[in-house]
Amino acid sequence: MKIALIAHDKKKADMIQFVIAYKAILEKHELYATGTTGLRIHEATGLPIHRFQSGPLGGDQEIGAMIAQNKMDMVIFFRDPLTAQPHEPDVSALIRLCDVYSIPLATNMGTAEILIKGLERGDFAWRKIINEKQGE
Numbered sequence: 483m484k485i486a487l488i489a490h491d492k493k494k495a496d497m498i499q500f501v502i503a504y505k506a507i508l509e510k511h512e513l514y515a516t517g518t519t520g521l522r523i524h525e526a527t528g529l530p531i532h533r534f535q536s537g538p539l540g541g542d543q544e545i546g547a548m549i550a551q552n553k554m555d556m557v558i559f560f561r562d563p564l565t566a567q568p569h570e571p572d573v574s575a576l577i578r579l580c581d582v583y584s585i586p587l588a589t590n591m592g593t594a595e596i597l598i599k600g601l602e603r604g605d606f607a608w609r610k611i612i613n614e615k616q617g618e
């Protein structure tokens with residue numbers, strides 16, 4: 483499964499903690515991230531991770547484009563709800579596309595833990611069925 487990991491600056495420490503805690507599960511999947519989040523995760527865990535542009539430079543939109551092509555299976559996006567982002571339209575667009583395509587999305591640690599545990603349990607096998615139908 484293809485999983486996108488994104489965190490705003492004040493949430494990056496939470497994201498690293500999360501990836502370390504669930505490394506054994508996440509390492510079985512293909513990981514993608516916005517630029518700085520991906521770099522920080524890679525430095526902290528050594529996990530291979532495909533990095534897009536930094537969020538403010540288009541990274542959210544690149545991940546959105548993958549969703550629109552049905553090439554992303556899950557998004558974990560630790561947003562900072564207390565800081566204005568210069569690229570807020572991109573953030574909203576990414577969240578909107580998750581809803582358009584019914585892609586599982588967690589925007590905080592509590593929900594992310596449930597998604598990851600569900601992933602390990604096989605709750606997202608339906609995504610594989612959709613991907614196989616597309617010949618992925």
Ligand SMILES: O=C(CO)COP(=O)(O)O
Pocket residue numbers: 488489490491515516517518519520535536537538541542573
């Ligand atoms: O801004 C972001 C998401 O909206 C995250 O981008 P970075 O991972 O490059 O900091």
